[in-house]
Amino acid sequence: LIAGLLGLVGLAVLIIGFVTAHGIARRFGGPIEALAKAADKIGQGDFEVTLPISSAAEMNLLTRRFGIMAEALRQHQATNIDELLAGQQRLQAVLDSIDDGLLMIDRQGCLEHLNPVAQRQLGWDEERLGQGLGEAMGRAEMDEQLQLVLRGGNLERAPDDLEVEVEGELRLLTYSLTPVSHTQGHILGAVMVLHDVTEQRAFERVRSEFVLRASHELRTPVTGMHMAFGLFRERAKFPPESREADLLDTVNEEMQRLMQLINDLLNFSRYQNGLQKLTLGTCDVTDLLEHARARFAELANAQHIELLVEAQPELPRLYADQVQLERVLDNLLGNALRHTAEGGQIRLQARRHGERVIISVEDNGEGIAYGQQGRIFEPFVQVGRKKGGAGLGLALCKEIVQLHGGRMGVYSRPGQGTQFYMALPL
Structure with missing residues (x-):
């Protein structure tokens, strides 16, 4: 009887x-499952969700709080999207208003965007988007340059x-070509x-032709004047300490400077117009430096300035025009001596x-102001406190090295x- 009673109890x-349990499940389980589904939809970016209504006051409170959270997230997303679109429109306006052509390239090397200036410069339309840079330009070497930039490298020369x-x-x-980098360091593409x-090139061509012709026309009469003055100087007998x-x-001295100026103009014009040809041959770098030191010793x-030669042992020979490289070294050494104190x-x-x-030619002299270093190789530009000549020496050196x-x-x-340096290919 007791066992039976216990079994019944x-x-x-x-x-x-x-x-x-069934009542609790019906009261809380359905609304909780509905909230879970709503949370999944919100997680996927869909804020248009239907929230359950429960007979339990606690569940309705949770539902209302969940609804407030969903609305706040929806407004926050809408605000972020609006700000993103506004920023994108501002950036688009800036890119489209600059005076230079601009092409945006993704990390695969394909065109993503080109502004109206680039479209006018290249005669393109937006159908070129998605093509590779080399394919769009018709120049396969551009793909090699682009891949170098996308790997974080730099082009060795313009x-x-x-x-x-x-x-x-x-x-x-x-x-x-410039890489576009993420804040974390990896490269996203290129510009x-x-x-x-x-x-500008037409003006430079006209200027070079004018300088070349003018130098030729001036050289003959000035040479004649210099020779005639030399003969007069030999025959004129004045006491060494006299005013005469x-x-x-x-x-x-001034006529020699004038002759040097005309020669510099003529040489520079020849290089710029492609008239100067190199006489190539094997060149020992160590001997080149030693001979330069001997000329200026x-x-x-x-x-009271010390000249030192520091050459790496067993340097390979260059295949170059030794006379032209000597001209470069003479110019650099002359500048270094002029700007180095005793x-x-x-x-x-x-x-x-x-x-x-x-x-390289390195001195411990007065140095060059940072604002002047960007123009140091431009023709007719002189920098530093001690100026002389026409400002063609370094421009001529650069032309020789580039040749x-x-x-x-x-x-x-x-x-x-x-320190002035030149990097010459072997």
Whole structure:
């Protein structure tokens, strides 16, 4: 009897528990499952959800809080999208309003965007989007340059001008490739900037032709004047300390400067117009530096300046025009001596770097102001406190180095010295 009663009590407890659990499940389980589904939809970006209504006050409170959260998320997303679209529109307006052509390239090397200026410069439309850069430009070497930039590298020298024919008119464009990097460091793509230099190149061509013709026309009469003055100076007998002798010396120095100026103009014009040809041959770099030191040893000793040669052992020979490289070194050494104080030091250095030989002339003189370093190789530009000549020396050096397939640069800190270097291919 007792066992039977206990069994009945246990069965009654189970029945009551089942009924209670079923009631709780119906009261809370359905709304909770509906909230879970709503949360899944919100997680997928869909904020248009239907929230359940429950007879339980606690469940309705949770539902209302969930609804408030969903509405806040929806408004936040809408605000972010509006701000993103507004920022994108501002960026688009900026890109479309700049004066240069602009091409956006993704990390696969395909065109993503080009502004209206680029469309006019290249004669393109938006159908080019999605093509590779080399394919769109018709220049396969651009793909190699682009892949180098996308790997984080830099172009060794400024690329050649692009020749583009648009509506029967030939245009010349310069371009640069710059990587676009994420804040975490990885590269997202690249930007190509195009600048129309058609008129500039035409002006430079006219200027070079004028300078070349003017130099030719001036050289003959000035040479005759210099020779005639030399004969007059030999026959004129004035005491060495007289005023007349000083005047003759002054005239002679100025005529020599004038001859040097005309020769510099003529040489520079020849290089710019492609008239100067190189006489190539094997060239020993160490001997080149030693001979340069010997040529300036007397002048350096007079100024109490130490000339040093530091060449890496067993440097390979260059295939170059030794006479033209000597001209470059003479110009760099002359500048270094002019801008180095007594007791200073000048070092001629040479080392191998990959498939290039780096030759440099380094002094510990007055240095070059940072604002002037960007224009140091431009023609007719003189920098520093001690100026002389027409400002063609460094421009001529750069032309000679570029004609060898190399590049030239400068490192300088004001008050701490200057290093000019040329990187020549083997």
